[in-house]
Amino acid sequence: MFQRDVAEGIHRIEDAGLPTSGPSLEDALEKLGRGFSDVPAIALTHAHFDHLGIAERARRELGVPVWVHENDAPLTKQPRQYVHERARLFYVTRQFRAAPIVASLLGSRAWWPEPVKEVKRYTNGTLPGPGSPEVVFTPGHTLGH
Numbered sequence: 001m002f003q004r005d006v007a008e009g010i011h012r013i014e015d016a017g018l019p020t021s022g023p024s025l026e027d028a029l030e031k032l033g034r035g036f037s038d039v040p041a042i043a044l045t046h047a048h049f050d051h052l053g054i055a056e057r058a059r060r061e062l063g064v065p066v067w068v069h070e071n072d073a074p075l076t077k078q079p080r081q082y083v084h085e086r087a088r089l090f091y092v093t094r095q096f097r098a099a100p101i102v103a104s105l106l107g108s109r110a111w112w113p114e115p116v117k118e119v120k121r122y123t124n125g126t127l128p129g130p131g132s133p134e135v136v137f138t139p140g141h142t143l144g145h
């Protein structure tokens with residue numbers, strides 16, 4: 001799903017963090033009259049496995065820099081090895097309610113993201129690039145969220 005201008009100049013692409021999101025990103029860019037070559041960078045809000053999507057592919061094939069908070073940089077190399085907020089048993093006991101989400105993640109291959117081989121690290125301040133997005137550090141969900 002694509003939503004244009006959720007805020008001025010900001011567009012929303014649902015599930016953009018999944019490995020299968022290439023076509024939805026391409027579709028959204030086409031609706032904006034743009035292409036992959038117009039994407040100057042990827043900024044990860046955090047580096048959980050289901051947020052890496054096509055980051056490595058874009059970096060490798062298009063030369064797009066991938067920005068991540070310095071605390072989450074190690075997670076981009078080993079996306080599924082992170083400190084969990086709760087014991088995994090907590091999620092297993094709620095598996096029934098989570099089944100549609102788990103199935104969706106399995107179907108989109110989100111659990112097997114390609115590690116990002118090279119990242120640019122940010123801390124606080126603003127990121128270089130269009131709109132100079134401001135970093136709002138909110139650790140908790142991950143160390144670098």
Ligand SMILES: [Zn+2]
Nearest residue numbers: 046048051141
């Ligand atoms: Zn997350």
